[in-house]
Amino acid sequence: MALPAPLNTALRAAAMLFFVVVVAACSRSSNDAVGLTGAGNLGPGGGAPGSQQEFIVTVGDRVFFETDSSSLTSEAMATLDKQAAWLNQYQNYRILIEGHADERGTREYNIALGARRASVVVNYLTSKGVNGGRITSQSFGKERPVAICNDISCWSQNRRAVTVVQ
Known part of the structure; x- marks a missing residue:
């Protein structure tokens, strides 16, 4: 079945426009500063050096804890x-240190446990020279x-402290 001439012309024009856009998007000039990350002057992982990304x-922005514990594991300390x-x-x-707990236990117990976890992380970071005035x-x-x-x-993913760069 043949398409009417105006529709055929419109489809060809749309296809040509699509082709031009694709070719333009794929081309780069030799002046582009693309490093190994393929992201210009961005650091590892695509984030600018010093960025939250x-x-x-x-x-790594999070550390994990064992059940009912606020003690740091060797992996968390690393x-x-x-x-x-x-x-x-x-x-x-x-920075903000967020303390979290899994769903088991009462709300009050888990708020207190999350607070202990956050506090342990704050204390560890300050012991490593991070100015405590920068941390909440x-x-x-x-x-x-x-x-x-x-x-x-799921529970093991929720037992955590997260460092949020602000």
Whole structure:
């Protein structure tokens, strides 16, 4: 079945326009500063050096805790060591430490547990030279889960402290 001439012409024009846009989007001039990340002057992970994105991707913004615990694991301390080094390098940022808990337990218990977790992280970072005046903390208890299910796989993701670069 042949298309009417005006429709055929319109479809050809649309196809040509699409082709031109695709070719233009794919081409780059030799003056583009594209590094290994493919993102110009951006750092690892696509974030500008010293940005929250770079912090999350290269350092890690969260540490995890065991059930009913506010003690730092060796893995958590390794992450916090990297956070402290980054925060000492980029001293112009204030940070918020969020304390979280899984869904089990009362709201009051989980708010207190989240507060203890946040406090432990604050104390660790300040012991590594991060100025305590730059840090605030807040407990969300079980109110902001990142995973929702009635299983250890979800609970373990929710037992955390998150460092938010502001």
